[in-house]
Amino acid sequence: MLRARSITKSFGNLTVLKGVDLEVKTAEIVSIVGSSGAGKSTLLHILGTLDRPDGGEIFFGTTRVDRLRTKALAHFRNRHIGFVFQFHHLLPEFSALENVCIPGWLAGKRKKEVEGRALELLGTLGLSDRTDSKPHTLSGGEQQRVAVARALINQPAVVFADEPTGNLDSVHARELHALFLQLRDQFRQTFVIVTHNEELAQMSDRIVHMKDGVVLS
Known part of the structure; x- marks a missing residue:
């Protein structure tokens, strides 16, 4: 489903990625681990099309995304890729439901269709009673679940998560694992x-x- 070949990336004189190969299958959960400075987040951002590699190839199915131009790449990202970050990046002025809906609206989907999908996701994630709540009234675990629902709203091929439990206590971290x-x-x-x-x-x-x-492995 996702194939990366010989990915390289440098920032100035610092070479961060030195020819990385990675394959990910559909319905697979892959964790990338290593010490700080190993290149994990840089690789994640490149695979998620938030940054471009200096060299190598990235395929989602048959689409080679590293060759897409900026506008086409943004369109592909919105429709096929979801993101969950350590800090939830929810918009404070919007409700949980509205935060989840935003990527769907940006994709040009019908408002009622997007809201129905968002309500379904929030229900699946145990947040049916928090749909109208603003982010500041939600616990850290609830905010992260809203962020997960937002990542899923466009039914992405893959969700990229960068330290998703880094800002959660152990209880909420285990809930996110489950x-x-x-x-x-x-x-x-x-x-x-x-x-x-x-x-x-x-x-x-x-x-x-x-x-x-x-x-390494």
């Missing part, structure tokens, strides 16, 4: 996760170890 497993089993959702959380990594289908800009 949620990822539920979404994989229920929706055949694919996840690629960068994490320092050993428990989250261990529950994955596969762990990819990085060091000094290369994949």
Whole structure:
């Protein structure tokens, strides 16, 4: 489903990625682990099309995304890729429901269709009674579940998560772990996760170890 070949990336004189290869299958949860500076987040941002590689190829199915122009790439990203970050990046002036709906509206989908999908997702994630709540009234775990629902609204091929439990306590972190497993089993959702959380990594289908800009295993 996702194939990256010989990915390189440098910032000035610093080479961060040194020819990374990675394949991810549909309905697979892959965790990328390694020490700080290993290149994990840089790789995640490139795979998620938030940054471009200096060299190499990235395919989503038969689409080579590293060759797409800026407008086409943004369109592809909105329709096929979801993101969950350590800090939830919810818009404070909007309700939980509205935050989830925004990527669907940006994709040009009908308002009622998007709202129906958002309500379904919020219900699946245990937030049916929080749809009208603003982010500041939600717990950290609830905010992260809203962020997960937002990532899923356009039924993406893959969700990229960058340290998704980094801002959560252990209880909410375990709840998020269980949620990822539920979404994989229920929706055949694919996840690629960068994490320092050993428990989250261990529950994955596969762990990819990085060091000094290369994949070790």
